[in-house]
Amino acid sequence: xxxxxxxxxxxxxxxxxxxxxxxxxxxxxxxxxxxxxxxxxxxxxxxxxxxxxxxxxxxxxxxxxxxxxxxxxxxxxxxxxxxxxxxxxxxxxxxxxxxxxxxxxxxxxxxxxxxxxxxxxxxxxxxxxxxxxxxxxxxxxxxxxxxxxxxxxxxxxxxxxxxxxxxxxxxxxxxxxxxxxxxxxxxxxxxxxxxxxxxxxxxxxxxxxxxxxxxxxxxxxxxxxxxxxxxxxxxxxxxxxxxxxxxxxxxxxxxxxxxxxxxxxxxxxxxxxxxxxxxxxxxxxxxxxxxxxxxxxxxxxxxxxxxxxxxxxxxxxxx
Numbered sequence: 173x174x175x176x177x178x179x180x181x182x183x184x185x186x187x188x189x190x191x192x193x194x195x196x197x198x199x200x201x202x203x204x205x206x207x208x209x210x211x212x213x214x215x216x217x218x219x220x221x222x223x224x225x226x227x228x229x230x231x232x233x234x235x236x237x238x239x240x241x242x243x244x245x246x247x248x249x250x251x252x253x254x255x256x257x258x259x260x261x262x263x264x265x266x267x268x269x270x271x272x273x274x275x276x277x278x279x280x281x282x283x284x285x286x287x288x289x290x291x292x293x294x295x296x297x298x299x300x301x302x303x304x305x306x307x308x309x310x311x312x313x314x315x316x317x318x319x320x321x322x323x324x325x326x327x328x329x330x331x332x333x334x335x336x337x338x339x340x341x342x343x344x345x346x347x348x349x350x351x352x353x354x355x356x357x358x359x360x361x362x363x364x365x366x367x368x369x370x371x372x373x374x375x376x377x378x379x380x381x382x383x384x385x386x387x388x389x390x391x392x393x394x395x396x397x398x399x400x401x402x403x404x405x406x407x408x409x410x411x412x413x414x415x416x417x418x419x420x421x422x423x424x425x426x427x428x429x430x431x432x433x434x435x436x437x438x439x440x441x442x443x444x445x446x447x448x449x450x451x452x453x454x455x456x457x458x459x460x461x462x463x464x465x466x467x468x469x470x471x472x473x474x475x476x477x478x479x480x481x482x483x484x485x486x487x488x489x490x491x
Contacts, residue, residue, distance in 0.1 A: 234280065235444065235463050235465070235484060236256065236280075237255065237256050237257055237258050237275075237278075237280075237463065237465075237479070238253050238254065238255025238256060238257055238272065238463055238464070238477050238478065238479035239253060239255075239257040239258070239259070239463070239464045239466075239469050239477060240257070240258045240259075240278065240280065240282065240463075240464070240465045240466075241258070241259045241260075241465075241466050241467060241468050241469050242260070242448070242467055242468075243259065243260055243467050243468040244259055244260060244261045244262070244263065244468050244469075245257055245259040245261070245262045245263070245468070245469050245470075245471075246262075246263045246265075246468075246469070246470040246471065247262070247263065247264045247265055247268035247269075247270070247471045248265045248268065248470070248471060248472050248473050248475075249265045249266045249267060249268060249473045249474075250265075250266070250267045250268060250473055250474045251265065251268045251269075251454075251471035251472065251473065251474065251475045251476070252268065252269045252270075252271070252475075252476050252477075253269070253270045253271065253272065253471070253476075253477045253478075254271045254272065254476075254477070254478040254479065255271070255272045255463075255477070255478060255479025256272040256273045256274075256275065256479070257270055257272065257273075257274055257275070258274075258275040258276075258278035258280065259274075259275075259276065259469075260276065261276070262274055262276070268471075272479075282446075282448050282465050283448065284429050284448050284449060285408075285427050285429065285446065287388070287390070287408065287409075287410040287429060288388065290338075290361050290388060290390045291338060291361070293314050293315075293316075293338045293339070293340055293361070293363075295313075295314040295315050295316050295338070295340075296316050297313075297314070297315050297316060298315065298316050298317045298318075298319070299315060299317070299318045299319070299326075300317075300319045300321070301318075301319070301320045301321060301324035301325070301326060301348075302321050302324060303321045303322045303323055303324060303345075304322075304323045304324060305321070305324045305325070306324070306325045306326075306327070307324075307325075307326055307327070308326075308327045308328075308329055309326070309327070309328050309329070309335070309337065310328075310329040310330075310331075310332070310335075311333075311335065312334075312335050312336040312337065313337060313338075314337075314338040314339070315337070315338070315339045315340070316339075316340050316341070317339070317340060317341045317342075317343075318337075318339050318341075318342050318343070319341075319343045319345075320343065320344045320345055320348040320349075320350070320371075321345045321348065322345040322346045322347055322348060322368075323345070323346070323347045323348060323349075324345060324348050324349070325348070325349045325350075325351060326348075326349070326350050326351070327350075327351045327352075327353055327376075328350065328351070328352050328353065328358055329353045329354055330352065330353065330354035330355070330356035330357070330358050331353060331354030331355075331356070332354070332356070333356055334356045334357040334358070334359070335356065335357075335358050335359070336358075336359045336360075336361070337358075337359070337360050337361070338360075338361040339360060339361065339362055339363075340362075340363045340364065341362075341363065341364040341365070342360070342362055342364075342365040342366075343365070343366045343368075344365075344366070344367045344368060344371040344373075345368050345371065346368045346369050346370055346371065346398075347369075347370045347371065348368065348371045348372075349371065349372050349373075349374070350372070350373040350374075351373075351374060351375070351376055352373070352374070352375045352376065352384070352385060353376045354376075355384075357384060357386070358384065358385045358386075359385070359386045359387075359388070360385070360386070360387045360388065361388050361390065362387060362388070362389050362390070362391070363389075363390055363391040364391045364393050365387075365389065365395060366396055366398075367396065367397045367398055367401050367403065368398045368401075369398040369399045369400055369401070370398070370399070370400045370401065371398065371401050371403075372401065372402040372403060373385065373402075373403040373404060373405055374402065374403075374404060375404065385404070385405040385406070385424075386405065386406045386408065387405050387406070387407050387408065388408045388410075389407065389408065389409050389410065389412055390410045391410075391412060392410075392411050392412055393412060394412055394413045394414070394415055395407075395409065395412050395413070395414045395415065396415050396417065397414075397415065397416050397417060397420050397422065398417050398420070399417045399418045399419055399420065400418075400419045400420060401416075401417070401420040401421070401422075402420070402421045403420075403421075403422055403423070403424075404422075404423040404424055405424045406424045406425045406426075406427075406443075407424060407425070407426045407427070407428075408427050408428075409426070409427065409428035409429060409430050410429060411429055411430055412428075412430050413430045413431060413432040413433070413434075413450075414426065414428060414430060414432070414433045414434070415432075415434045415436070416433075416434065416435050416436055416439045416441065417436050417439075418436045418437045418438055418439070419437070419438045419439065420436075420439050420440075421439070421440045421441075422439070422440075422441050422442070422443070423442045423443060423483070424442075424443050425443045425444040425445075425446070425462075425484065426443065426444070426445045426446065426447065427446045427447075428445075428446070428447040428449075428450055429447075429449060430447065430449070430450055431449060431450055431451065432450055432451055432453075433445060433447050433450050433451075433452045433453070433466070434452075434453050434455065435452070435453065435454045435455060435458045435460060436455045436458060437455045437456045437457055437458060437472075438456075438457045438458065438459075439455075439458045439459070440459050441458070441459065441460045441461070441462070442460075442461045442462060442480075442483040443461075443462045443483050443484065444462050444463050444464075444465075444483075444484045445460070445462070445463070445464045445465070445466065446465045447464075447465065447466050447467075448465060448466065448467065449467055450466050450467055451466065451467055451468045451469075451470070452464055452466040452468070452469045452470070453469075453470050453472070454469070454470065454471045454472060454475040454477065455472045455475065456472040456473045456474055456475060457472075457473075457474045457475060457476075458471075458472065458475045458476075459475070459476045459477075459478075460476070460477045460478070461477075461478050461480040461483050462478075462479070462480055462483040462484050463479055463480075463484060464477065
């Protein structure tokens with residue numbers, strides 16, 4: 173069982189005052205809020221002092237099912253799920269199997285994640301990497317566009333510091349590559365992105381074993397990862413649909429407020445798909461190792477889902 177921790181501040185109780193005359197911290201090192209109010213009725217003055225104590229709440233969302241939906245699960249012919257599932261109904265085709273328990277009245281509830289505010293990007297700068305060309309970025313920056321042409325290589329060198337790239341459009345052409353160098357954090361803010369056939373995002377020292385890149389996609393255009401794409405990143409989606417095309421490989425977690433996630437034929441996905449509003453469709457021979465939280469899930473012929481804690485991050489925070 174994997175636990176995702178949700179951390180947020182509790183709302184503080186309101187008080188009625190005649191007029192607010194002072195507001196501040198109750199002590200030098202305190203996070204409590206001190207409110208002093210002075211009111212006067214019939215020439216009688218009274219002072220009220222209220223200390224509002226700061227509180228934090230923590231609640232944990234257990235990712236304990238291979239599939240959890242608020243709707244239905246459909247398994248077509250020879251589809252298989254290894255792990256427990258929860259749904260309102262389950263439709264199982266010929267030779268399809270669920271190797272685990274089926275919960276038709278789950279008590280668990282999942283919330284959509286809160287997408288963060290993204291800084292405005294009004295940059296006019298564009299990077300264009302020609303066919304088979306190379307380019308290196310080694311510091312945070314904003315760009316109107318990064319266009320990696322066919323077989324081009326963009327190296328992001330995070331050896332010395334974390335890097336944040338705010339890019340309105342990122343295009344990775346056929347067989348184009350994004351290579352992450354160094355061990356510091358790399359974050360993208362993207363409005364639009366296209367990953368064409370056989371493109372990749374990998375790590376110089378470790379392939380795609382561990383995702384340490386976060387991509388925050390704030391646009392509404394569908395995200396397409398082309399045929400045979402190989403990438404390793406955590407993807408946070410404000411509202412767009414996601415399409416993983418045939419034979420692609422994705423290592424990382426997807427948190428989406430979009431309405432559709434397609435995992436197409438022979439895709440190999442390792443991670444958590446957390447998309448409470450989405451219909452998730454695993455096409456023929458698609459394979460998911462991790463877990464899915466969605467509105468509805470359909471598994472095509474010979475597709476496979478396996479609950480696997482090793483491919484799910486154990487902590488995800490939002491306020």
